[in-house]
Amino acid sequence: MSATVISRLDSVARWEPDARGRLAVAALELYAERGYDRTTVADIAERAGVTERTFFRQFADKREALFDGSNALQNAVVQNIADASDGSPVDIAAEAIARAATMLDERRPYAQLRAQVIAANASLQERELLKMATLGTAAADALRARGVADPAATLAAETAVTVFKVGFEHWIAADLAAPGIADSVRAALASLKSLTA
Amino acid sequence: MSATVISRLDSVARWEPDARGRLAVAALELYAERGYDRTTVADIAERAGVTERTFFRQFADKREALFDGSNALQNAVVQNIADASDGSPVDIAAEAIARAATMLDERRPYAQLRAQVIAANASLQERELLKMATLGTAAADALRARGVADPAATLAAETAVTVFKVGFEHWIAADLAAPGIADSVRAALASLKSLTA
């Protein structure tokens, strides 16, 4: 129950720090152990050592605890699109996602467990799809900021998200010695190009 | 409160028929009038003249009442893919969706209102995204049944769904004299092809 307290030695922290992180970990663990819908928010809060009410202050709902990292990915993608050199909109968007996704490489076991949990529950899949759609519109906005007109911006961004999804699936399923996720995404893009040629 | 009763003249219907249809209409109306989250299932049931319990027997949850037509669209897409003559997987899937979607042409005002309601609420967007994803996997299955291998089948199906989404947005936003949805979808496919060329 006791956790590492990061505070000055002459003061005792009133609460253990990082309630949000503990809640996110507890949620993933419990969803994996007994399934999403047989886990109550009270269960999660108890394991994290906080009250139920605190959970809802940290996360908008029970699903959101699994999607804490999605903002970081999206910000990296938007930045990568802004920083990209010239190229076709699809190439720019797909490469931006491929590079941003390398932040997942070092946490593949976590990503695999999380993917398993999401695959087992429809309402978690819905949330994942919403996050992907949000990533797509953010990427489209970033392309428009570079002067790409519609419908090219939307199509390129959505296509990049599609190749990310396919590349992600491949990376998740591959064995330990497999290459990084960026290569999986690039391979999916190459496949798509040969399909539409 | 009284509706047209389609029954034999010598019998009095015990319940008004088509509770499911009335619930779907009532749900859309109320979501449009006062917003999704300020509408309770009890409100919908009352307007449809049934009990709350009947709503949940007809629909799995409060969102599902807006998605009654999605099965018909999916079945038509799968059938069209099975019936298609030879061509590239992307062309087959996109054309299959374009033709199936013509069933929406005669109900454009309904589709516009529905799209407005969905755009106003995140949890309805999630459900819409799940329906699109389900359509994508069904289309991919249909392509595989034709002998298309992966990842081509998945990529082609997902790409077709993307051009459908973009075409649908265009068709929804266009004025009354605009061409049908199939042409909007075909135009989106053409744009995508020039983008990836």
Add this chain to the structure above:
DNA sequence: GTCTATAGGGCGATAGAC
């Protein structure tokens, strides 16, 4: 049809950090 557990929002009180 009735009953009930749980999600999730509102609000005020508390007690730390600064």
Add this chain to the structure above:
DNA sequence: GTCTATCGCCCTATAGAC
């Protein structure tokens, strides 16, 4: 003093169980 994170108890509506 302000700001912010927590708690606790109120409530309603969803959705599943019986």
